[in-house]
Structures are given as structure tokens and as C-alpha cells.
Amino acid sequence: MPDEHHPDHAPLELEHFLPYRLSILSNAVSQAIADDYQRRFDLSMTEWRVMAVLARFDGLSAREVAERTLMDKVAVSRALSKLVETGWVTRAIHDGDKRRSVLGLSEAGWAIHEVVAPMAREHERNLLSKLDDEERSWLVRILDKLQAIEPK
Amino acid sequence: MPDEHHPDHAPLELEHFLPYRLSILSNAVSQAIADDYQRRFDLSMTEWRVMAVLARFDGLSAREVAERTLMDKVAVSRALSKLVETGWVTRAIHDGDKRRSVLGLSEAGWAIHEVVAPMAREHERNLLSKLDDEERSWLVRILDKLQAIEPK
DNA sequence: ACGTTATAGTTACATATGAAACCATTTGCA
């Protein structure tokens, strides 16, 4: 909790500064997971996110993938070109709109997914195991509130 | 809360996956702050973190700055060379160990700090204002637990 | 003292990322 006794311009104590703490925690967690599938499948985090979204929503366009993952379209485009090349994602052209692509996991892509999804879940479980039930439910509630549309 | 009814290999629902949520939240928060001081002072996040640490601990070496900020030494080295060049940080050589540098904020550096620190605090307050007291204290407690040394 | 090893910090290179320009196609509307 920010200490009211420090004047506003006093040096920040990074280790108690919420944005900093979130950043450290988030990076540590994401990196641990990413290292895992990176090492085993040479799959980047953006690529995995694209695959995860296509596993749930088959036939999306690239723009829709970008929306769902909150990544920008350039990142998605790059991830897709690699994924299509390695054969884990299929890309067709939308009939009726030649600009749009129609994306989905290939058989091989599903096979990767079958391995990586449980891996990711395992990391999450591991993280949550540090909390008790009460803490877990507060965490979800707090995240929901904090994420209620960032008002700049 | 992860839903027990989904088998482990089912498609991840990113929007309920804790590591993903943390990453989105953390990026949004940090980016909002960074945009702010970036625009006004052409100061990157790593540079600001170096300055924040030097505001609290005068005379650190580069390695110590890296430890305190959890950034790697190359990032710190680069940040420092820019900060020294713009004149916001002073760098001397440790007497008795010519490898070590002795770092600190300059007058100009302090002036920047006086503006940026309150800005950062304001963003944090803004974020925390979405929570009530009870939620805030749970959040701190939860972060403490989650951050208790990542056991890989 | 002296060579080996460790440490502080920088440089070089390879890769990742983001913004803007770009191409193709489609939409909106005069």
C-alpha cells in the first residue's frame, strides 16, 4: 500500500510500486512458460497465442486473431507467416472477400496444441497453488476490476 | 478461476488464463505511464527505472543498479550511457576499483525526477482507486505470495 | 611476485518489435 507519509516527489520505492511489481511478476510468469515451449517447439509467445486462439475459434481472419489476442496486426501477420510455413496453421482465402484470410490449425498444429495447452495450464496451476482459495477468488475479482477498461 | 470441467488439453481461454491476464494488465499499466514520460522527456522505461533507483540510492555501481532494477547489465549500460550524455546522471570512477562506476543523479536529473515521480505515483493512485481498501490489501498480500521466489 | 580466475562494464551481432508506407480489394455513395 502506498505510504501516505512520503511526499509525492520522494524517490519511488520500486519494490512497492504496483506497476513495477506487476511487470516483474508478469514477465517472470510469462517467460517461464514461453521458455518451455520455445525450447521444445521453437514457438514464440505471439505464435503460441495465435495458435491458442485458433484452437478455440476456427476460421478467424488475421484481423480477428489480432483482436482476440490484443496483439497488433503486424505481429500477427509475422506469426502467421511462420506458422503457415511450418505447417501448423492453414490459411485459405475467404470466398466473397479476397482480402481476408481464413485461418485454422492443421492436424500438426492440433498435435502441438495438445502438448502446449496442458503445459501452460500446468504453469498456471503451479502459480495458483501458492494461494489459498480465498486469495484466488480475490485475485480474480481484483483483476476484473483493474481491467475494467483502462481509462487512460 | 480455472474451470475444472475442461480437460487439460482443451483450448485455452486466454481471457481467463492468469498469465495472459497479468501480461495484458501489466503492459497496459506500464505503457500508460511510460508513454507519459516518454513524450515529455524522451525517457525510456529502463532509463526511468535507473533514475528512480539512483534517486533512492546514491553512488551505486552499474551492477548494483542492475540488481535493484532486475534489468540485465547490458540494458543498464545502455541506459546509463544515454543518461550520462543527456546530463541527468553523473558517473565517476570508484577510487580503489577502477572497474566500478559511481553513479548519481545530477541537478538536472533531480529536476526530472521531481516531475516524473509524482506522475508515476498519480498513475498508481489512479489504478488503485478502482479498488476498495479491502481489495487493495488483498492485492498486496497476493502479490507478495506470488512473488515469493519463482520456483521455476 | 605471477599466472589463473572472477568481476565491471562495453561492444558487436543477431533477432524482435512497432510505426508507417504500401498493395489489393471492397465499400459507400454521388
Next chain:
DNA sequence: TGCAAATGGTTTCATATGTAACTATAACGT
């Protein structure tokens, strides 16, 4: 219809970042 504006997606370029190699100095063990 036909042409300006919008949209989907890729390419280009400039910048950021991480890893490994490197330089200089210091510490250690004999």
C-alpha cells in the same frame, strides 16, 4: 456506374533487446 475512402494484410525501415564476445581491472592461490 465510378471514384474516394476504408479495410485486410504485408513489407520496409528504424529502434529495441538479448546473448555472447571482449577489454580492463582486481582478487586469489601458490
